[in-house]
Amino acid sequence: MAILELTEACKTYRIVQRQDGISGALKNLFVPRYRDIQAVKRISFAIEAGEMVGFIGPNGAGKSTTIKLLTGVLVPTSGRVQVLGLSPFKDRKRYVGRIGVVFGQRTQLWWDLPVSDTFDLLRKIYGVPPQTYRRNLELFDDILGLADFRHQLARQLSLGQRMRADIAAALLHDPELVFLDEPTIGLDIVAKDKIRGFMQHINAERGVTMLLTSHDMQDMERTCQRVIVIDKGALLYDGSVSGLASLSGSRRSLIVDFNVHTRCEPISGTELIQENALRARFSFDRGSMQVHELVSQVAKKYDIADMTIEEPSIESVVKTIFSAQQARL
Ligand SMILES: Nc1ncnc2c1ncn2[C@@H]1O[C@H](COP(=O)(O)OP(=O)(O)OP(=O)(O)O)[C@@H](O)[C@H]1O
Ligand SMILES: [Mg+2]
Numbered sequence: 380m381a382i383l384e385l386t387e388a389c390k391t392y393r394i395v396q397r398q399d400g401i402s403g404a405l406k407n408l409f410v411p412r413y414r415d416i417q418a419v420k421r422i423s424f425a426i427e428a429g430e431m432v433g434f435i436g437p438n439g440a441g442k443s444t445t446i447k448l449l450t451g452v453l454v455p456t457s458g459r460v461q462v463l464g465l466s467p468f469k470d471r472k473r474y475v476g477r478i479g480v481v482f483g484q485r486t487q488l489w490w491d492l493p494v495s496d497t498f499d500l501l502r503k504i505y506g507v508p509p510q511t512y513r514r515n516l517e518l519f520d521d522i523l524g525l526a527d528f529r530h531q532l533a534r535q536l537s538l539g540q541r542m543r544a545d546i547a548a549a550l551l552h553d554p555e556l557v558f559l560d561e562p563t564i565g566l567d568i569v570a571k572d573k574i575r576g577f578m579q580h581i582n583a584e585r586g587v588t589m590l591l592t593s594h595d596m597q598d599m600e601r602t603c604q605r606v607i608v609i610d611k612g613a614l615l616y617d618g619s620v621s622g623l624a625s626l627s628g629s630r631r632s633l634i635v636d637f638n639v640h641t642r643c644e645p646i647s648g649t650e651l652i653q654e655n656a657l658r659a660r661f662s663f664d665r666g667s668m669q670v671h672e673l674v675s676q677v678a679k680k681y682d683i684a685d686m687t688i689e690e691p692s693i694e695s696v697v698k699t700i701f702s703a704q705q706a707r708l
Contacts, residue, residue, distance in 0.1 A: 388458035483561035539570035
C-alpha cells in the first residue's frame with residue numbers, strides 16, 4: 380500500500396526581478412517586477428511502505444523543492460501531496476512526529492551545544508520513551524561511531540561527523556518514514572560508505588521507508604532498488620536502478636595514479652584514453668571486463684599510488700535518458 384503519494388504536484392516560486400542602479404532600486408520597491416520559476420512541474424509518484432527510493436537529478440532539478448513539499452515545509456502551487464494519510468502542510472504538527480528529515484546542506488543540530496545535548500532536547504520534544512532512546516543511542520553509536528564525538532560542540536565537528544550526528548538526530552524518535560536530502564554531500568568514500576551502510580540497516584532491519592536525494596550514482600547503486608530521476612522540474616525516469624544503469628551505458632573509466640613516472644602499455648580489452656607521467660586513464664566496458672581483473676592486472680604491472688573507477692555523472696545519465704525519450708517521440 381502506498382504511504383506516500385504525489386499527484387500532479389507543481390511548485391512555482393515567484394521572485395522579484397531585480398533592476399540595477401538607484402532608479403532600479405526604487406522601481407523594485409514601488410513597482411516590483413516578478414518572475415516565476417517552475418521548480419516542480421506536475422510530478423506524480425507513489426512510494427510503498429518499506430521501500431528505499433533514490434531521487435536524483437542535476438543541480439536545480441527540483442529535488443529539494445519536492446522534499447520540502449513532502450515534508451510540509453512548502454505548500455504545492457497545485458496538485459496533491461498525501462503522506463501517511465496526512466497532508467504534510469495542513470497536518471504538520473501530527474505529521475512531524477512520524478517522519479525524520481535530514482538536509483545535508485544545513486544542520487539541524489544546535490550549533491553551540493554538544494551533540495548529546497541536542498539529542499536530549501529532541502528526546503524531550505518528541506517524548507521518546509527512555510528505553511527507545513537508550514536502544515537507539517546504542518545502535519547509532521555502534522554503526523555510526525558517534526561515541527567519539529558525542530560530547531563535542533556541533534560547530535566543532537568535521538563534515539562527516541556532523542552528517543552522522545544529523546542522521547542520528549533525525550532517527551531518535553523512530554520515524555516510519557525518513558527523507559534525506561543529500562546525506563552524503565562533500566563526504567569522502569569512507570564516510571559515504573558508513574552512511575550508506577547505516578541507511579541500509581535502518582531500512583532492512585526496521586522497515587523504515589526512505590527517500591534520499593543525491594547527485595551520486597553510486598549512492599543509488601549501493602543503497603536503492605528503485606530510483607526516480609528528475610530534470611528541470613519534470614520526472615524523467617521511475618524504475619529499477621539496474622534499468623537506469625543500462626540506460627547510462629556500460630563504459631567506465633579506471634584512473635590510475637602512479638608513485639613514479641610511468642609509461643603505460645596497452646591492456647587488452649581496454650583503451651588508454653589519457654596518459655601523463657603520473658596518471659593514466661583506461662576506458663573499458665563493464666559488461667565484458669571484470670573490474671577486479673583489470674585492477675589486479677594494473678596493480679601487478681605498475682607501482683600504484685591510487686586507483687579510482689569513474690562512474691558516469693548524473694548529468695550524462697540525464698542527457699542519455701532525455702535523448703532516448705526524444706528519439707522515441
Ligand atoms: N526559495 C526559492 N526561491 C526562488 N527560487 C527557488 C527557491 N528554491 C529553489 N529555487 C529554484 O527552484 C529550482 C529548483 O531548485 P531545488 O533547490 O529544488 O533544486 P535541487 O534539485 O535540489 O538542486 P541541487 O542539486 O542544486 O540541490 C532552481 O531553479 C532554484 O533556483
Ligand atoms: Mg537540493
